[in-house]
Amino acid sequence: MVLEDMRDLLLTSDSPDQLFKPIRTLPIVIFLLASDVTVLITSFVLPQYYNSLDYQRHPSLYATLLYLQITLWVLTVIADQLITRKHQKSQLSGFLEFNRKIMPCMRAFLITVTSCSILLLITAAVAWDYCPRDKETCSQFVPLTPAHYVQIILSLQTCILLPVCLAYSVRIHQFNASHPLPDILEGQMVYSLSRSLPAFEDVGVRETTDDTLLEKQAEAIHFLKEHNARLSRKILSLTDQLGRYSDANV
Structure with missing residues (x-):
C-alpha cells in the first residue's frame, strides 16, 4: 500500500x-556511422587518384589511410563521452533498467573502433618490417598491398559498427517514442x-559489497x-x- x-x-x-526525459543521442550515432562509412569509401576511392599526387609532398597512401582511422578513433572517443553523459543523466532521472540493457551497444562503438585501430597498428608494424620497399605487394604468393590490408580491416569495422548502430538507434527511438515512466x-x-538485500544471517559475514x-x-x-x-x-x-x-x- x-x-x-x-x-x-x-x-x-x-x-x-x-x-x-528523452535520450537525444541519435544525431551523435548517425554522425559516427557516417564518419565510419566515409573513411571506408575513401579507402577505396583514394587509391584511384593517388598515383597522380606528388609523393615528395604528400604522405604515402598507407599512411593517409592510417591518419583517417586515427581521426575516426578520436571522433569515436568524443562521441562515446557525449553518449555516456546523456545516459548518465537518464539514469539519474530514474530510467535504470533501460540504460543497463543498452550499455553493451554503447560500449561496442568505442571497443570496435579501438580494436580495429590496434589491428591496423600491428599491420603497420608488420608491413614496415616485412614488406619490401621496392615492391607494391608484401608477398609474391598474396598479391595484396598494405593499403589492401587497411581496406579489409576498415570493411570489417564497418560490418560490426553498422548493425550495432542500427540496433542502438532503433532501441533509442522506441524508448523516446514510448515515453515510459x-x-x-x-x-x-x-x-x-x-x-537484493542480504538475509539477516548474512549480515556481517560477507565482506564483499x-x-x-x-x-x-x-x-x-x-x-x-x-x-x-x-x-x-x-x-x-x-x-x-x-x-x-x-x-x-x-
Whole structure:
C-alpha cells in the first residue's frame, strides 16, 4: 500500500512530460556511422587518384589511410563521452533498467573502433618490417598491398559498427517514442532492491559489497531528492496562489 500511495502521489504531482526525459543521442550515432562509412569509401576511392599526387609532398597512401582511422578513433572517443553523459543523466532521472540493457551497444562503438585501430597498428608494424620497399605487394604468393590490408580491416569495422548502430538507434527511438515512466514509479526498483538485500544471517559475514545494489540505492536517492525539490516548488506555488486568492476575497 505504501508503494502504491507513493506512486499515485508522484503521478498526480508530476505530468508524464515532466517525468520523462528523452535520450537525444541519435544525431551523435548517425554522425559516427557516417564518419565510419566515409573513411571506408575513401579507402577505396583514394587509391584511384593517388598515383597522380606528388609523393615528395604528400604522405604515402598507407599512411593517409592510417591518419583517417586515427581521426575516426578520436571522433569515436568524443562521441562515446557525449553518449555516456546523456545516459548518465537518464539514469539519474530514474530510467535504470533501460540504460543497463543498452550499455553493451554503447560500449561496442568505442571497443570496435579501438580494436580495429590496434589491428591496423600491428599491420603497420608488420608491413614496415616485412614488406619490401621496392615492391607494391608484401608477398609474391598474396598479391595484396598494405593499403589492401587497411581496406579489409576498415570493411570489417564497418560490418560490426553498422548493425550495432542500427540496433542502438532503433532501441533509442522506441524508448523516446514510448515515453515510459521512471522505474521507481513502476515499483521495479523497490522490488529489486528488496530482493537484493542480504538475509539477516548474512549480515556481517560477507565482506564483499553488491555494487549493483549500491548503484541502485544512490540513483533512487538522487531521483527522490529531485522529486522532493519539485514538490517543494509546487507547494510554494500553490501556497502563493492560495494567499492571493484569500486576499482577493477579503
